[in-house]
Amino acid sequence: MFHIVDMKKWERSDHFKYYTEQLKCGYSVTANLDITLFKKSLNKNGLKFYPSFIYCVSFNINSMKEFKIRLKENHQLVIYDIVHPNYTIFHNDDHTFSDMWSEYTQDFYKFYDNYRQDMKKYSGLKGVKIKPNQPPNFYCISCVPWLNFTGYSTYTSSTEPALMPIITYGKYHEENGKWLMPFTVTISHAAADGYHVSKLINNIQKTINKFDL
Numbered sequence: 001m002f003h004i005v006d007m008k009k010w011e012r013s014d015h016f017k018y019y020t021e022q023l024k025c026g027y028s029v030t031a032n033l034d035i036t037l038f039k040k041s042l043n044k045n046g047l048k049f050y051p052s053f054i055y056c057v058s059f060n061i062n063s064m065k066e067f068k069i070r071l072k073e074n075h076q077l078v079i080y081d082i083v084h085p086n087y088t089i090f091h092n093d094d095h096t097f098s099d100m101w102s103e104y105t106q107d108f109y110k111f112y113d114n115y116r117q118d119m120k121k122y123s124g125l126k127g128v129k130i131k132p133n134q135p136p137n138f139y140c141i142s143c144v145p146w147l148n149f150t151g152y153s154t155y156t157s158s159t160e161p162a163l164m165p166i167i168t169y170g171k172y173h174e175e176n177g178k179w180l181m182p183f184t185v186t187i188s189h190a191a192a193d194g195y196h197v198s199k200l201i202n203n204i205q206k207t208i209n210k211f212d213l
Contacts, residue, residue, distance in 0.1 A: 002078040002137070005069070012066075016077070019190035026162050028153040028186040029197045035172055036179045038208035045213055050087075051115040054141055056211060057167055058085045058104045058111070060203045061139060066192040067165045067200065070136065080137040088142040089123055089130075098122075098130045101138055108213065141167040148173050152184040163191040 007013045019025060042052055061067045061083060068080045086101040100122055102114045122130045144152070148171045156162050165187045172181035183204070185197050 001082075002070075002080045005077040005079060007077070015193070016190045019188065023189075026186065026188040028151070028184055029194070029201070030149070030151045030182055030184040031201050032180040033169075033183045033201075033205055033208065034178055035181050035208060036177075038211050039179055041212045047112070047213075050143070051112050052108075052211070053169075053208070054085050054087055054102075054115070055104075055108055055111050056204060056207045057141055058083075058139075059106065060200055060207060061165060062104065062106075063203070064196065064200060066196045067139065067187070068137070069163050069191050071163060072136075083137045083139050084135060086134065086138045086140050089119075091126065094126075096126065097142075098126060099128055099134075100131045101134050139165050139167070141169075144168060144170045147171055149182050149184075152182070152186075154186045162186070162188045165192075 007016075010016070038053075038056075039049075041047075042049055065079050068083050069077065070080060071077055082104060084101055084104045086099055088097045089100055090097050100118055102111070102118045105111050105114070118131060152168050152170070154166045154168065165185055168184045168186070170182040172179050174180075183201065185200060187197060
């Protein structure tokens with residue numbers, strides 16, 4: 001479900017018009033997340049990192065309307081009630097990857113089970129899109145586990161603004177007794193400003209700090 005944005009009442013209407021008509025730009029922000037407490041909690045509870053982290057990111061993206069804005073085919077601007085994660089799977093045998101999505105729910109264990117069932121059913125398939133019926137209300141999250149990067153930028157040649165957030169995170173490393181992980185958000189300036197991306201990243205840090213089930 002979604003609701004249509006009333007451009008006359010929306011506080012970002014001028015910003016959206018400016019960044020879609022005059023200065024069509026997007027940007028990427030990279031910051032280190034401290035995953036020390038998160039790793040400890042996962043180890044204690046016997047949980048996998050990838051689906052647990054996807055949940056934490058999805059929880060916070062779904063808590064902010066700026067990251068649920070999409071432009072439909074009729075150029076109608078909408079804000080979805082829920083957006084679902086579209087994540088990547090790496091194939092070790094031929095070094096290709098596949099996209100897959102799982103249904104998001106605020107219930108962690110339900111989402112974790114959704115992920116496990118999807119992996120069981122689709123992870124052995126090859127191709128860019130391996131799970132059918134991808135909904136329009138999704139966002140992208142992927143991992144570059146081979147590299148501890150300091151910056152990451154995703155480029156698209158589309159003439160439409162990239163309102164959907166693209167999340168990329170990398171290899172974590174130990175530094176002064178803490179485990180740090182690079183985390184990047186790429187988004188159109190029409191959808192979100194530095195304030196919103198900073199809030200998202202800070203909120204994700206708070207979520208993984210207190211992640212103890």
